[in-house]
Amino acid sequence: MKKTIAFLLVLAAAALSQQRPDFIGAIMGSQKAAIAVPDMRGAGRAEGLMGVVNGTLFRDLEDAAVFKMVPKSMYPLRTPQQPSDFRKPLQYDPNNRNAAPWLQDWSDPPVNADYLAFGYAAEQDGQMVLFGWLFNVRQPDVATAQAFGKIYFGSMDETGARKVAHEFAADILKQFGVESLAGSKVFFVSNRSGSKEIWSMDYDGSTQKQITNYKSISTMPSVSPDGTRIAFTSWAFGQPQIVVHSLETLRKIPFLNPRAGANQNASYSPDSKQIAFSSSASGFSQIYMANADGSGVRRLTNTRSVEVEPKINPKTGTDIVFVSGRGGASPQVYRMNSDGADVQRLTTGEGQATNPSWNPQGTHIAFAWTRGYDPGNFNIFVMDVNTREYVQLTSGAGRNENPTWAPDGKHIVFSSDRSGRSQIWTMLADGSQLRQLTSAGINEKPAWSK
């Protein structure tokens, strides 16, 4: 089964890659199996929660950007709830209303689905239980059509409904070699409590939670790749400094800041053992590296200009992109080796280029650039770091800043004031599927973590 899917995906990718020679096509992958996800029904107390279950499942699958989602209006009227509902007819007649559901209902026009996700929910010992199946409807019979069937348990409330739907979606995506974004978190900065604090939410904007409570300015969060710590910049102790919290206890853990007017922009190495940051210890904000507790500081750049936002390549750990105003020029994105050698400018020198962020594969950066616009009017760009080819993803809709990549390497979260005040948005790396995740207060500086 998995082999067949993989083979189909390779074929589809090969066919589509000719239409999209640009590197964004390569980032996005071009396989698009068609999947139908009819609304599931629920028995007992589960009935009232099916809106949440069906909505969450559909959105997780759609957001993964690996499927062509067949519109629900195309679906046949007879919907199976479990595999035994399928009855192979002696002679298939799509117009026979009394016939039992059959695979061809889904594979034939107008549905033209390759896959069908279906099932039902019920109440069992006060818990919600979801029975979910994935079928390849192109197969000749039920036995070969079933990719998997599984039972999911959750509490009988919205949290439980979301949980079972996320888990079903994750299992479907796993069949296609894709890690679900459900369970990933977006950390961000919000002033909705009255001061800028660090917050977190699920990738779809649900479950927004306040992480810090310094009642000062706390901003620019960065999560360690092992998911145990969050480092940010805070004025809580006077001058802006790097502050680290455990994500397990949410308490502050020690970080030794160099003596400087400003220490900021912490970001972790792939093994979570090093922190790159900028510090004005020399009188100019420059790039430094230290152990995760701030010990063993070493200076990587040595200029009389403002240099900020170092980001270590998450794959190799050996190269760093950063922002520099060296030579008296407007800030641009540069790269260097992790020992500070071989500095090269990546952006063209036009406008102001800021906020670089590596994709998980370490091949591309997303960044904010005013190229082609007035100062301050940033748009999101993606660059292939080897060839320095770049693509503009947003255009002219307000200030678009601080892009960071999702763990799947296909989604980007960023801030934009296109709807008024700055809010957190996600999109695919080809600029499509825009979603606004926040709306209360001013929200900015998103960081997507596993």
Next chain:
Amino acid sequence: MSTKKASALAVALCLSFFAAGCKKKVNVPPPPAAPKAQPAPPQVSKPIVKFFSAEPTTIERGQASSLKWEVTGADSVSINQGLGTVSASGNRSVFPSDTTTYTLTATNGGGSVTESVTVNVTAPAPKPAPEAPAPKATFGEIIARDIQDAFFDFDKSDLREDARNTLTQNADKLKTIFRDYPNGTVTIEGHADERGSAEYNLGLGDRRAIAAKDFLVQLGVPADRLRTLSYGKERPQCTENNESCWQKNRRAHFTGQ
């Protein structure tokens, strides 16, 4: 290279190109007509400054005056006092802390023309004397009242002439104030306008605060009484989306503790 020399050279290059071309291929169809000769550079007339005005020409310290100008026929237009290169017509709000003469220079191949306008700055009207003897002002109140902000250009942390003037006055006052308040310290806050990134502006604000501090120390203000604190663009004093507001935010600001 001057414009004059450049165009002469260009004409010469053109001519030599066509001459060589004709010599080689006599029978082929003629090359397209040579481009019309450039008008000789000396004929270019100087730019015309239609007007260069300040409104109002007299302000109280801390208030704004609006410079307005329109120039035709210029290759470049600039205004001194730190305003730098500007467009051919436009306006700009200025906040001189002392009477200042602004000189506009319009230049083209024919020469340059200058025009000046003076903004007179008066001290703010003294507040009416309080009826009862006022309690002695605190250190923080004196700093807030007497020590002026120094302003910066976009994406710059070097001190403009107006900022140097302001800081020179601040240095004199601070030396006196520190003598009267031996325990007071002053924090120099560095601020930036909203347009750059928050990260870069934090570094830039730090530079602005340090530049202001270094200048004061050079003038004899004790360094151990001065601290710096960059807010980047996190604490703007003005939140409108225009240059006059941005200028107010590109500043070194002083608070007393």
